[in-house]
Amino acid sequence: MIYPIVAYGDPVLKQRAKEITPNQLDLKKLVDDMFETMYAASGVGLAAPQIGKSIRVFVVDAEAMDEDNLKGFKKAFINPQILEETGEKWAYEEGCLSIPKIREDVFRQPRVKLRYFDTDWKEYVEEFDGMAARVIQHEYDHLEGVLFTDYLSPFKRQLIKNKLGNISKGKIDVEYRMRFPAVAKAGRR
Numbered sequence: 348m349i350y351p352i353v354a355y356g357d358p359v360l361k362q363r364a365k366e367i368t369p370n371q372l373d374l375k376k377l378v379d380d381m382f383e384t385m386y387a388a389s390g391v392g393l394a395a396p397q398i399g400k401s402i403r404v405f406v407v408d409a410e411a412m413d414e415d416n417l418k419g420f421k422k423a424f425i426n427p428q429i430l431e432e433t434g435e436k437w438a439y440e441e442g443c444l445s446i447p448k449i450r451e452d453v454f455r456q457p458r459v460k461l462r463y464f465d466t467d468w469k470e471y472v473e474e475f476d477g478m479a480a481r482v483i484q485h486e487y488d489h490l491e492g493v494l495f496t497d498y499l500s501p502f503k504r505q506l507i508k509n510k511l512g513n514i515s516k517g518k519i520d521v522e523y524r525m526r527f528p529a530v531a532k533a534g535r536r
Contacts, residue, residue, distance in 0.1 A: 348380045348383065349380070349383055349384050349387045349524065350380060350381075350399070350524075351524040352384070352393075352397055352398065352523060352524065352526070353396065353397050353398065353399050353445055353526050353528075354445055354515055354526060354527045355446045355494070355511050355514045355515050356511070356512075356514065356515025356527075356528040356529060357445075357515075357528040359396050359399055359400075359401050360397070360445060361492045361494075362401050362492050363490070363491055363492045364394075364395060364400075364403045364404075364489075364491075365401060365402055365403065366402075366426045367404065372402075374425065374466050375466050377395075378406060378423040378466050380398075381393050381395070381398065381404070381405075381406045381423075382406050382408065382421075382423075384398060385406060385444075386408075387523055387524075388444050388521075388522075389522075389523075391409040391482055392406065392407040392408075392409065392482050392483075392485060392486040393405065393406050393407075393444065393486070394486045394489030394490055395489075395490075396490065396492075397444060397489060403425070403426045403427065403490050404423070404424070404425055404426075405423075405424050405427070405489065405490065406423045406424070407482050407486060408420070408421040408422075409482045412478055412482075417478055420479055422465075423465060423466055424461070424483070424487075425463060425466065425468070426463060427461055427462065427463035427483075427487055427490070428462045428463070429460070429484075430460040430461065430462055430472070431458075431459070432455075432456040432458065432460075432484070433456055433457075433458045434456045434457035434458045434476075435456070435457070436454040436455060436456050437454065437457060438452040438453065438454050439453065439455070439478075439481060441453045441481075442495075443494065443495055444523070446496060446511070446514060447514065447519055447521045448510075448519060448521075449507055449510055449511070449514075451495065451496070451499055451507075453495050455480070455481050455485075456484075457476055457477060457480055458474060458475070458476045459474070459475050459484055460474045461473055461474075461475065461483060461487075496511070515527060515528050516529040517530040
């Protein structure tokens with residue numbers, strides 16, 4: 348099932364997501380649906396809040412970024428916890444399915460150590476670096492209620508303020524289904 352992507356401005360994107368427990372939901376079905384939704388939107392990562400579910404789950408498949416350390420980098424992360432971020436921060440232009448057509452440089456550390464579970468509830472502690480670490484940090488931020496635009500300077504945020512407002516109102520053309528918070532509110536009146 349392909350979910351609509353929740354657009355900038357929806358409160359679910361600013362909430363800290365809740366951990367899940369085994370048997371709380373059909374986790375394998377949810378993860379399959381999240382991958383399907385991500386692929387339909389041509390994304391490389393998708394967090395559960397982006398489909399309106401405030402739970403600590405995200406998926407990544409960054410092989411399309413065509414970098415050596417991303418070959419076969421397709422995973423689901425359940426209840427992830429960043430244990431450590433190391434290295435000198437570096438800039439890279441990031442985008443987000445919930446904030447279409449806006450890309451800005453974000454500084455992140457190049458290495459991350461993460462504890463997480465897979466869909467069979469097997470626990471892992473792994474280290475990732477380079478673009479894999481960046482993709483994980485971006486999606487992990489979604490679980491913390493943080494968007495990449497939160498890293499921008501006040502000046503940069505001011506420059507994109509109108510674009511962000513238009514996204515929340517649905518005044519943007521995208522090639523995937525989205526759920527716009529301002530449009531939903533207008534429909535309830």
